[in-house]
Amino acid sequence: MDLEAQHVETLSSTHNKLQVKDFIWSENEWPTVAHDDFDSGDDIPIISLSNRSRNNDECYEKACEDMVTTCERWGFVRVVDHGVAAETVENMKRRCSEMFDLPMEMKMKGARSTCMPLGYSANYMNAMDGLGMVILDMLAHGLGLPHDFFTKNFNKEKESTMIRVNRYPPCPLPERCLGLGSHSDPHALTILLQDNVGGLQVQKGEGVWVGVRPIPNSFIINIGDTLEAWSNGRLKSVVHRAVVNRERKRLSIAYFMSPASDTVIDCPLELVRDGYRKYKPFTWSDFRSQLLLQRRVVGKTALLRYLLP
Numbered sequence: 001m002d003l004e005a006q007h008v009e010t011l012s013s014t015h016n017k018l019q020v021k022d023f024i025w026s027e028n029e030w031p032t033v034a035h036d037d038f039d040s041g042d043d044i045p046i047i048s049l050s051n052r053s054r055n056n057d058e059c060y061e062k063a064c065e066d067m068v069t070t071c072e073r074w075g076f077v078r079v080v081d082h083g084v085a086a087e088t089v090e091n092m093k094r095r096c097s098e099m100f101d102l103p104m105e106m107k108m109k110g111a112r113s114t115c116m117p118l119g120y121s122a123n124y125m126n127a128m129d130g131l132g133m134v135i136l137d138m139l140a141h142g143l144g145l146p147h148d149f150f151t152k153n154f155n156k157e158k159e160s161t162m163i164r165v166n167r168y169p170p171c172p173l174p175e176r177c178l179g180l181g182s183h184s185d186p187h188a189l190t191i192l193l194q195d196n197v198g199g200l201q202v203q204k205g206e207g208v209w210v211g212v213r214p215i216p217n218s219f220i221i222n223i224g225d226t227l228e229a230w231s232n233g234r235l236k237s238v239v240h241r242a243v244v245n246r247e248r249k250r251l252s253i254a255y256f257m258s259p260a261s262d263t264v265i266d267c268p269l270e271l272v273r274d275g276y277r278k279y280k281p282f283t284w285s286d287f288r289s290q291l292l293l294q295r296r297v298v299g300k301t302a303l304l305r306y307l308l309p
């Protein structure tokens with residue numbers, strides 16, 4: 001039986017338990033932390049962007065510093081007071097849910113292989129782009145680089161910046177299944193919006209997973225592989241996954257930012273200590289074309305081919 005032909009969503013809505021076994025993951029991937037377990041005592045820091053304008057006052061300096069130290073330690077940060085209108089966010093969530101509520105045959109007309117137009121999401125993308133540029137500026141500044149060190153490479157067309165909308169249906173066997181397997185994001189920066197269900201988990205150490213508690217009016221920012229290489233490994237691209245639950249479907253919207261295709265991802269001299277360079281330079285287009293050859297990114301493997309001995 002071709003599993004690709006069976007949609008998890010259809011399976012979930014018909015509660016055909018006989019087929020659920022076909023979606024069970026290998027045992028080493030079974031989640032031991034539930035979707036609503038956020039009580040590890042350690043949580044991803046929250047940073048307010050109320051001082052996000054670049055006027056070099058003390059609050060801005062402190063926010064940039066905090067952004068860098070959090071991304072060095074966690075690879076993830078949550079931002080509040082980000083300036084993105086609540087209406088823009090609500091509208092995007094509603095439209096995405098409406099799309100997922102369409103009949104399966106209709107959704108399959110836009111299956112992954114075809115070019116999806118940006119259409120209605122353009123407003124949301126503009127807002128995400130503005131926020132992403134603010135954060136990239138802050139990271140550059142916090143690392144002691146010129147403000148525009150990263151952002152000058154992100155052209156207006158944003159040719160390979162993309163949005164992925166995930167909707168995870170309820171699952172009768174959440175202890176044996178995953179919504180999204182463990183992976184790192186290959187792009188430069190991800191801005192993730194999640195609803196209030198919970199399910200995102202970040203790997204903190206070997207086999208240690210931390211659930212990211214949903215906070216209203218916040219975005220989750222995470223460093224992608226490209227920014228890890230660009231910062232000589234200072235900013236961390238951290239493995240994460242999405243777990244599912246028995247009762248509630250969950251929506252998440254990931255905005256992946258990428259530089260222009262011909263950008264050479266090479267760490268600046270300011271970040272080279274004692275001559276140590278972690279990765280050899282590559283272009284984003286080379287990295288992207290390699291990724292497209294992989295069917296699925298598992299764990300954090302995509303950058304390995306550029307690792308220097």
Ligand SMILES: O=C(O)CCC(=O)C(=O)O
Nearest residue numbers: 164166194200242252254
């Ligand atoms: O659903 C989530 O919270 C995670 C989504 C994600 O990691 C991705 O789309 O790359």
Ligand SMILES: [Fe+2]
Nearest residue numbers: 183184185240
């Ligand atoms: Fe991801």
